[in-house]
């Protein structure tokens with residue numbers, strides 16, 4: 448039987464997410480991004496198109512690396528202005544039935560005690576359709592505006608993140624049993640006190656002695672997404688993630704990451720396919736290959752390469768404002784997003800990337816490939832990546848928003864359905880069930896399940 452392809456839409460509540468300059472395309476309606484209907488309509492489009500989930504990226508600062516300030520970022524709307532993705536989720540959930548919502552929240556700046564309540568609230572309000580994209584954050588200006596002098600060093604962010612997760616599992620799984628809420632008027636018991644436990648967490652980075660603030664939602668712990676691809680980031684993913692997002696320009700570059708993940712899972716006694724792996728891609732589709740190529744050429748007229756370099760600077764902490772377009776890019780270790788830089792340098796194969804190559808590549812589709820063609824060509828290419836990169840699905844970014852998502856649903860989804868490649872959505876299922884095919888709660892072999900309370904358990 449052919450393996451179904453999972454589709455996740457990758458978006459951000461901002462004018463420019465991955466394709467700088469394309470907001471100027473005549474079909475773009477992204478200037479409506481501050482209206483809730485923009486997001487509820489997008490959610491409906493994605494659900495109709497067979498997407499399993501919508502993943503909303505988020506950062507907590509502005510990209511002020513290029514030229515040493517945020518001028519280019521601000522002028523070009525590069526991940527700025529940026530709205531809070533968590534706030535829109537209940538409205539999008541109310542407009543849909545099966546679509547999952549991956550929200551980004553930072554373990555470097557949030558407090559576990561409060562974030563656990565927020566995510567549990569979303570789990571209740573979406574009937575178990577919320578997933579959490581766990582990020583450690585890489586933007587220096589976020590650190591400075593959130594009370595630090597600069598970023599916590601890269602690997603230490605992941606050490607803190609490990610302990611953050613331990614606290615979250617204790618709050619999600621080990622504080623209040625799922626059936627604690629009795630609402631029994633005759634007995635005058637709303638919540639059974641025997642089912643509520645203090646977590647007593649005292650660690651290197653966090654102290655949380657008390658009980659969780661909310662009774663668990665349908666999933667207990669929301670489905671866990673992660674996208675760190677550095678060595679330390681991958682260790683973290685192997686310990687915690689149920690789904691991983693990678694971005695790489697070619698299937699070969701991606702494959703080297705994917706193999707490491709699958710080997711690492713095996714070393715930890717987990718199945719090689721215990722984690723769903725998604726590859727970033729931007730799709731430009733039309734009736735025929737020729738029409739799609741013409742559309743790509745048209746899109747290229749709107750790219751803004753200078754703001755692409757400001758996006759790159761934000762990811763990597765590297766200021767290319769003084770570089771000549773012919774200079775080549777080299778790897779240096781930074782405290783920012785190490786894998787973003789590695790994908791264009793150490794992992795990029797024989798051909799060194801010039802600054803011009805880089806700006807042109809990033810300006811359309813960010814760090815992922817742009818797949819262009821008729822519906823049949825696009826789906827052939829998906830099948831090639833699935834095999835060559837050994838992935839489970841795609842994280843679909845849009846250049847012209849929301850037109851590209853609408854075109855995907857109109858052109859690509861019917862071809863996927865014709866080939867039997869779209870998973871059938873399951874009514875009333877949680878996002879964990881939709882994506883992994885397993886039950887609503889964390890799998891027994893997941894590290895978080897160790898904190899789960901049994902019947903009448905005490906911690």
Ligand SMILES: Cc1cc2nc3c(=O)[nH]c(=O)nc-3n(C[C@H](O)[C@H](O)[C@H](O)COP(=O)(O)O)c2cc1C
Pocket residue numbers: 503504505506551580581582583584585673674675676677678679680681692693694727783784785786787842
């Ligand atoms: C597809 C994808 C989406 C990401 N989304 C976010 C995001 O929304 N917010 C964020 O702070 N980091 C995001 N990241 C960055 C990672 O979570 C991670 O912080 C980054 O890759 C740096 O970690 P590393 O050095 O371990 O790779 C994303 C990365 C990828 C590949």
